[in-house]
Amino acid sequence: MPKKYHIKPTPAAPRFIPVGRSGIIDWEEDCLKCTTCVKKRCLYDVYKNRAYDARTLVDSIDYQCKNCFSCIQNCPRGVLSKTINPEFLRMGDAYWKPDIIHNTWFQAETGRIPVSGAGYRGPFSGPGFDAMWTDMSEIVRPTRDGIHGREYISTAIDIGRKQHHIEFDASGAARIEMPPLVEIPLPVIFNPLPFGNIGISVTLSMAAAARQIGGLMYVTPETYAPFLKPFMSQLVPLIPADMDVNAPMLQGVRMVELHYAPDILAQVQRLKSHCSERVVSIRVPLNPDAKTITAALTRGGVEVVHLFADYRGNEFVDGDSPRFVKDALRDVHTHLVNECIRDEVTLIVSGGIALAEHLPKAIICGADGAAIDLPLLIALECRVCKRCVTGKSCPVELQNLDPAYGAQRIVNLMCSWWSQLIELMGAMGIRDVRRVRGEAGRAMFFEDLERDTFGAIFGGQSK
Amino acid sequence: MTAEIKKTASRFRHTIGKYRVVRGRQCKSCAGCVVTCPHGVHFKAGARMGTPRDYLCVGPDICKQHGTYCVEKCPNAALSVAINPQIKALGDFRWTAELLMSTWYQAETGELPTVDMEYRVGNSGGGFDKLRLKYPETLPSEIAADDIDTSIELNKREDNAHRITISLPLYQGGMSFGSVSDNTMISRAKAAMLWNTFGCTGEGGYPEFLYPFDRHMITQVATGLFGVKEETVQRVRIVEFKYAQGAKPGLGGHLLGDKVTERVAKMREAVRGSALFSPFPFHSVYSVEDHKKHVDWIKAMNPKALVSVKVSTPADVDMVAIGSYYAGAHIVHLDGSYGGTGAAPDIAKKNIAMPIEYAIPKVHRFLVEEGVRDRVTLIASGGIRTAHDILKAIALGADGVVEGTAGMVALECTRCSSCESGRGCPRGIATTDPELAEMMTVEWGAQRVYNLYASWRKQIVAELRKLGMRSIRELVGRTDCLRHLDYN
Numbered sequence: 009m010p011k012k013y014h015i016k017p018t019p020a021a022p023r024f025i026p027v028g029r030s031g032i033i034d035w036e037e038d039c040l041k042c043t044t045c046v047k048k049r050c051l052y053d054v055y056k057n058r059a060y061d062a063r064t065l066v067d068s069i070d071y072q073c074k075n076c077f078s079c080i081q082n083c084p085r086g087v088l089s090k091t092i093n094p095e096f097l098r099m100g101d102a103y104w105k106p107d108i109i110h111n112t113w114f115q116a117e118t119g120r121i122p123v124s125g126a127g128y129r130g131p132f133s134g135p136g137f138d139a140m141w142t143d144m145s146e147i148v149r150p151t152r153d154g155i156h157g158r159e160y161i162s163t164a165i166d167i168g169r170k171q172h173h174i175e176f177d178a179s180g181a182a183r184i185e186m187p188p189l190v191e192i193p194l195p196v197i198f199n200p201l202p203f204g205n206i207g208i209s210v211t212l213s214m215a216a217a218a219r220q221i222g223g224l225m226y227v228t229p230e231t232y233a234p235f236l237k238p239f240m241s242q243l244v245p246l247i248p249a250d251m252d253v254n255a256p257m258l259q260g261v262r263m264v265e266l267h268y269a270p271d272i273l274a275q276v277q278r279l280k281s282h283c284s285e286r287v288v289s290i291r292v293p294l295n296p297d298a299k300t301i302t303a304a305l306t307r308g309g310v311e312v313v314h315l316f317a318d319y320r321g322n323e324f325v326d327g328d329s330p331r332f333v334k335d336a337l338r339d340v341h342t343h344l345v346n347e348c349i350r351d352e353v354t355l356i357v358s359g360g361i362a363l364a365e366h367l368p369k370a371i372i373c374g375a376d377g378a379a380i381d382l383p384l385l386i387a388l389e390c391r392v393c394k395r396c397v398t399g400k401s402c403p404v405e406l407q408n409l410d411p412a413y414g415a416q417r418i419v420n421l422m423c424s425w426w427s428q429l430i431e432l433m434g435a436m437g438i439r440d441v442r443r444v445r446g447e448a449g450r451a452m453f454f455e456d457l458e459r460d461t462f463g464a465i466f467g468g469q470s471k
Numbered sequence: 472m473t474a475e476i477k478k479t480a481s482r483f484r485h486t487i488g489k490y491r492v493v494r495g496r497q498c499k500s501c502a503g504c505v506v507t508c509p510h511g512v513h514f515k516a517g518a519r520m521g522t523p524r525d526y527l528c529v530g531p532d533i534c535k536q537h538g539t540y541c542v543e544k545c546p547n548a549a550l551s552v553a554i555n556p557q558i559k560a561l562g563d564f565r566w567t568a569e570l571l572m573s574t575w576y577q578a579e580t581g582e583l584p585t586v587d588m589e590y591r592v593g594n595s596g597g598g599f600d601k602l603r604l605k606y607p608e609t610l611p612s613e614i615a616a617d618d619i620d621t622s623i624e625l626n627k628r629e630d631n632a633h634r635i636t637i638s639l640p641l642y643q644g645g646m647s648f649g650s651v652s653d654n655t656m657i658s659r660a661k662a663a664m665l666w667n668t669f670g671c672t673g674e675g676g677y678p679e680f681l682y683p684f685d686r687h688m689i690t691q692v693a694t695g696l697f698g699v700k701e702e703t704v705q706r707v708r709i710v711e712f713k714y715a716q717g718a719k720p721g722l723g724g725h726l727l728g729d730k731v732t733e734r735v736a737k738m739r740e741a742v743r744g745s746a747l748f749s750p751f752p753f754h755s756v757y758s759v760e761d762h763k764k765h766v767d768w769i770k771a772m773n774p775k776a777l778v779s780v781k782v783s784t785p786a787d788v789d790m791v792a793i794g795s796y797y798a799g800a801h802i803v804h805l806d807g808s809y810g811g812t813g814a815a816p817d818i819a820k821k822n823i824a825m826p827i828e829y830a831i832p833k834v835h836r837f838l839v840e841e842g843v844r845d846r847v848t849l850i851a852s853g854g855i856r857t858a859h860d861i862l863k864a865i866a867l868g869a870d871g872v873v874e875g876t877a878g879m880v881a882l883e884c885t886r887c888s889s890c891e892s893g894r895g896c897p898r899g900i901a902t903t904d905p906e907l908a909e910m911m912t913v914e915w916g917a918q919r920v921y922n923l924y925a926s927w928r929k930q931i932v933a934e935l936r937k938l939g940m941r942s943i944r945e946l947v948g949r950t951d952c953l954r955h956l957d958y959n
Contacts (some may be wrong), residue, residue, distance in 0.1 A: 022536060033905055051897040052889075052893060074897070075887045075889075076884065076898060078483070079486060081481075082485075091556045091559045104845065123817065124889070124890075125812060125815070126654070126884065127812065128817075129566075132597025132601075143823075144715065144721030144785045146714050146721070146785060146791055147752075147753075147756060147759060147782065147791050148758070150757055151751060153723065153752070208670055272520050365821070431816060431818060434721060436721070449786075452786055455720035461828070462955050462957070462958065466955045
């Protein structure tokens with residue numbers, strides 16, 4: 009058995025005071041100056057450790073306050089009050105919500121799984137990935153004890169073409185050559201960032217993190233520069249189909265990815281004839297045509313198809329109702345299964361993968377692995393303010409990031425995601441992430457449960 | 472302490488209310504507002520006016536109608552009333568600020584709040600929060616409140632085990648020794664005893680201070696087998712196997728080394744300071760047959776004991792339930808994924824296993840189809856917050872419920888969810904820090920939980936009267952008494 013995979017987290021405190029959820033309001037007039045002020049009795053010493061960053065106008069208390077209300081309720085004159093910090097609510101957008109940003113910051117800082125008491129706090133279900141639950145096993149089905157137990161749960165995947173069958177000649181020798189495979193220990197590839205102050209420091213942080221976790225990272229001709237040379241075996245150049253095979257950014261890489269174009273198979277052939285050891289992937293936009301395109305590419309011998317949605321997880325269609333990545337992906341996967349060719353091709357999916365649970369959910373919906381982007385930037389303290397999009401300065405000065413520190417933040421996030429992937433797989437009773445792929449039977453979908461339960465009871469159509 | 476409602480005010484100076492009443496410096500302490508306000512918001516403290524008890528304020532709209540609006544009547548224009556901005560920071564989708572505040576109010580008074588607050592449902596947008604009770608248009612006859620029975624039977628197998636009837640359709644979820652303070656455990660146990668129902672030791676062993684409540688305790692046998700002894704199994708009338716828990720379905724537990732104090736280590740028969748793992752699953756149970764050996768093992772030690780099987784809610788929860796029944800369980804306890812009191816990974820609470828609202832009817836229907844529904848008691852938990860949640864769970868097919876978080880809220884938990892941080896709970900509930908644990912007395916805690924149950928019982932009785940039912944047992948599986956806001 010190979011050495012057990014492990015990611016080691018190291019705490020990496022934020023460089024800037026994070027924007028907090030609370031807004032503590034302190035009307036100091038009327039204060040009685042009690043000798044045992046409630047502020048001194050704060051269990052978390054948030055008043056003692058209070059700091060204010062005048063440059064970014066952020067008060068540390070808003071991030072450190074745990075919302076216990078003890079000071080608010082015990083101050084004799086009631087001069088303390090609290091509410092939600094409007095700056096917190098303004099972070100992100102309708103998909104990348106403030107809670108997602110907070111959750112990611114915590115993991116990037118600590119490498120730990122977010123844990124809390126007193127039950128679940130969110131909505132019953134929601135759009136996108138929130139409309140599915142993963143399954144667990146007990147008594148009547150075997151379970152896997154991943155985190156605490158004796159069982160090793162593998163999160164590795166192989167990227168590349170899988171042979172449908174092997175032919176042998178009369179002498180018993182295999183007649184075909186095995187196609188190249190790239191094994192990554194975590195089913196995650198770092199995607200190009202959709203926006204952000206992507207200077208050398210951010211790129212280096214990502215590359216160094218990819219190396220530490222044994223993973224891969226896409227690089228475009230625009231971001232490639234000689235400083236990335238030490239990381240060639242981590243890089244997956246994302247290139248135009250007609251790129252010169254001798255370009256420096258293609259030397260020493262294990263995999264390349266081409267943008268889809270109608271004549272793409274010829275270009276794949278060209279690249280493969282130059283270097284057959286390199287896996288070639290095709291990046292295909294998720295839309296209603298993706299399933300026929302993916303099937304055609306698979307039949308044409310393509311090794312990997314990367315299906316990408318927009319950064320909020322919506323497919324690319326004109327009109328108001330794009331499908332979410334989970335549904336569009338299931339459609340492609342199911343089509344390939346029905347065509348009996350699913351096992352031959354590797355599917356990578358990207359777009360809207362925001363939280364650790366989205367990774368196994370995307371895999372259940374049919375991907376072999378996922379490419380992630382914005383979570384990496386958020387791990388580097390990005391507040392998703394998108395000021396950079398209009399050329400304004402970055403509030404967390406990503407251009408001045410120390411790559412070693414940035415890499416650690418990303419490694420911490422991946423450590424936490426890895427632990428959570430194992431938690432969900434252990435509960436599902438699956439020991440190898442390759443077996444999670446397409447296992448819709450180990451998930452429960454909102455629309456199915458709702459129909460089978462309340463639809464059966466209350467009849468008729470839901471409103 | 473006797474079994475009656477007693478007003479039990481907050482331990483904190485200011486109870487958080489829906490409205491905020493501010494008294495300005497113009498106040499001349501004329502005490503006119505004390506007379507104007509029928510709700511006791513204003514009071515005199517010596518020569519001056521006390522800080523308003525604004526959690527009792529019912530708001531401007533009602534007071535304007537009744538001519539009791541203090542703001543208008545104050546001769547010095549010293550008062551102002553507005554929605555309390557603090558409540559924005561309180562609560563969440565499942566436990567809204569109004570649910571928390573109305574639960575605190577019930578724990579204080581044993582009554583529903585007089586303030587206009589939503590005390591029945593939260594804001595999660597699904598499940599219980601979209602279900603409503605549906606009443607018949609006409610009732611054959613009026614039923615007196617005293618004639619309504621809220622008790623349920625826990626042993627339906629008609630075997631040699633105890634016959635146990637509990638007076639409320641609920642008992643308490645396990646909270647381990649070491650996870651909550653001693654006073655919290657005793658308070659809850661005492662309230663359970665006064666209501667003739669059951670508390671539960673959780674998996675952390677059976678501390679001596681619970682011995683006086685033996686007849687009303689359930690002891691838990693969980694995957695770590697911590698503190699499980701022949702003697703503890705024989706103390707009780709109900710033994711609960713915890714196969715899984717809703718907060719972390721399919722996952723084990725991890726008690727950090729620094730939580731394993733001398734006392735905790737002794738109780739769990741472990742070494743102080745070394746972390747303790749509760750594995751998942753029981754490494755001795757991988758089938759219903761294995762499970763039956765477990766049940767037989769308990770029955771050999773305590774033949775009269777009822778056996779409860781606490782399971783989570785996977786896609787095949789119906790198979791788990793029927794298997795548990797045939798292995799000899801008296802109680803099948805389904806713990807849905809949105810509940811739990813202890814610290815658990817957020818990813819598990821949100822994503823693993825199905826919400827209890829789906830699991831109850833699935834299991835109920837299956838047990839009916841298999842012809843065994845009337846021979847097993849079906850208990851639901853994991854997100855039961857209010858009396859209305861209890862009624863809905865029963866109408867969906869449960870016999871009764873298990874309560875956990877609501878009882879914590881009665882003890883003034885704000886659900887800040889930092890149970891595990893630092894020294895423990897800032898409200899002195901889920902902590903073993905001696906100083907923090909002293910924030911609460913048993914007398915106070917037991918009365919608060921007692922009051923909450925009292926208020927719940929009154930609501931259950933009132934709703935059963937409207938439904939024309941004499942017993943909560945008539946409501947089991949009566950989905951025709953429910954409507955869902957998404958369906959016509």
